[in-house]
Amino acid sequence: MTDPVIEGIELELLLQALQQRYGYDFRQYARASLLRRLRALAESSGKLRLSELIPLVLHEPAFLDQLINGISVSVTEPFRDPRTLRAIMDKAVPWLGSHPFLKIWIAGCSTGEEIYSLAILLEEAGLLARTQIYATDINTESMRKAKTGVYNLEAVKNAEDNYRLAGGRKQLSDYYVAQYRRAKFAARLFERVVVSQHNLATDAVFGAMQLILCRNVLIYFNRELQERAVDLFAESLVHRGYLALGLRESLRTLPTGLRFEEVDGASKLFRLR
Amino acid sequence: MRPSFSGSVEAVVIGGSAGSVELLLKVLPRLPADFQPAVLVCIHAAANTTQGLVELLAERTELPVSEAEDKQLIAPGHIHLAPGGYHLLVERDRSLSLSLDPPVLHARPSIDVLFESAADCYQNQLVSLLLTGASADGARGSLRVRQQGGRVLVQEPTSAAVATMPQALLALLQPDAILHPDEMAPLLTRLGSSLVHSVPP
Numbered sequence A: 001m002t003d004p005v006i007e008g009i010e011l012e013l014l015l016q017a018l019q020q021r022y023g024y025d026f027r028q029y030a031r032a033s034l035l036r037r038l039r040a041l042a043e044s045s046g047k048l049r050l051s052e053l054i055p056l057v058l059h060e061p062a063f064l065d066q067l068i069n070g071i072s073v074s075v076t077e078p079f080r081d082p083r084t085l086r087a088i089m090d091k092a093v094p095w096l097g098s099h100p101f102l103k104i105w106i107a108g109c110s111t112g113e114e115i116y117s118l119a120i121l122l123e124e125a126g127l128l129a130r131t132q133i134y135a136t137d138i139n140t141e142s143m144r145k146a147k148t149g150v151y152n153l154e155a156v157k158n159a160e161d162n163y164r165l166a167g168g169r170k171q172l173s174d175y176y177v178a179q180y181r182r183a184k185f186a187a188r189l190f191e192r193v194v195v196s197q198h199n200l201a202t203d204a205v206f207g208a209m210q211l212i213l214c215r216n217v218l219i220y221f222n223r224e225l226q227e228r229a230v231d232l233f234a235e236s237l238v239h240r241g242y243l244a245l246g247l248r249e250s251l252r253t254l255p256t257g258l259r260f261e262e263v264d265g266a267s268k269l270f271r272l273r
Numbered sequence B: 001m002r003p004s005f006s007g008s009v010e011a012v013v014i015g016g017s018a019g020s021v022e023l024l025l026k027v028l029p030r031l032p033a034d035f036q037p038a039v040l041v042c043i044h045a046a047a048n049t050t051q052g053l054v055e056l057l058a059e060r061t062e063l064p065v066s067e068a069e070d071k072q073l074i075a076p077g078h079i080h081l082a083p084g085g086y087h088l089l090v091e092r093d094r095s096l097s098l099s100l101d102p103p104v105l106h107a108r109p110s111i112d113v114l115f116e117s118a119a120d121c122y123q124n125q126l127v128s129l130l131l132t133g134a135s136a137d138g139a140r141g142s143l144r145v146r147q148q149g150g151r152v153l154v155q156e157p158t159s160a161a162v163a164t165m166p167q168a169l170l171a172l173l174q175p176d177a178i179l180h181p182d183e184m185a186p187l188l189t190r191l192g193s194s195l196v197h198s199v200p201p
């Protein structure tokens, strides 16, 4: 087992190689869990040490996808954390609905379950037709999957309760067709969606949004990077726009958090002051 | 085969599963109000079930207790409990991180994840205690604590509601002490006082 201090140096060098070679910057991610994921990746690549991944980063372009998949945690599900979606529907929708045209940003959309969940709720609220949803992530493989709208049938069926808890008024099965063991969401839900690559660590402001969802992404960042991302959100929102975070994410430890007020603390719905 | 141990204990990590809540409610209240080390606890629990335990503990212990929050600074003498459904990790700057990485050995929070990250951070200023449970979680983490020079404690298997977890540890390494529930708080208290520099008998 490697000495933690030496392993720390290896980690620095690996992240620096990745940043210089491809521009992906993970240097401000929360260290402990990043280290765990990279150790697991090294192990599954038959490497004893993190530093042995550096040649792969520099010389094996095919390794990049594997590395990004290894680093980013893409686990998600339809109607995850329904109370936050519910708070958006109850507290933000009245204001959202007062706009002739809506722009919503889902940052860190992963494989897209969250996009379909929100689109369904917006359709039920009568807002989808005048909404543009921008869904972004750094993981291109996840983004590809998001565009297909095809998911494991079991996982979608399991979301029926959460759909209801989020305020859904129909049957979730009204929105997808089941084929074999897959569920494909209705294409109309995706008509107002654009998926693109955007890195919260390095990329810039993303046009005037009324609502931003960034759930279970900040948890992977250190405080400085959280601060950058939240600043980016504040700059990307229109006056009085809404921000939804993951249930265990908080603005409290961040100076830039002062730019927001709590709409529903437990549901992690915030609003630009 | 005991690693050399010097200096004070900065943190105690405790892991448990089936049967461990009752045990924690007995052990933690017996820690003194001036207990110095931070106490980081990982109990296998589903999402939204740990707040109840926090409230129970808060009523009975002298030490402050709370569910761990992401990026929170670890406080001496504070009991930080891993929230159900999230891994709890220790960062080198002595703050806490939560993560939604996949479960490890079917568990999230995972004891291995907590123990390993704590071992990397605190090295020989760490004490780990593994309690009752029906899983092998915590054995690897305890080994890591040992490898970094920390002290490994485990519940005596016959005193455990479910012996699987202590037994998995014992199959992997020889701990510094095998403890009956009654012995846990006194030993932690002794280790926690900064005067202790040698391994107790």
Ligand SMILES: C[S@@+](CC[C@H](N)C(=O)[O-])C[C@H]1O[C@@H](n2cnc3c(N)ncnc32)[C@H](O)[C@@H]1O
Binding pocket: A072, A073, A074, A075, A076, A077, A080, A107, A108, A109, A110, A111, A114, A136, A137, A138, A139, A142, A198, A199, A200, A201, A214, A215, A216, A217, A220, A246, B100
């Ligand atoms: C756990 S998923 C969250 C998915 C969904 N928002 C949810 O709550 O279920 C985290 C996502 O954040 C993405 N991510 C990680 N770092 C990022 C960055 N710097 N910029 C944008 N997305 C990032 C990952 O690729 C992953 O898809």
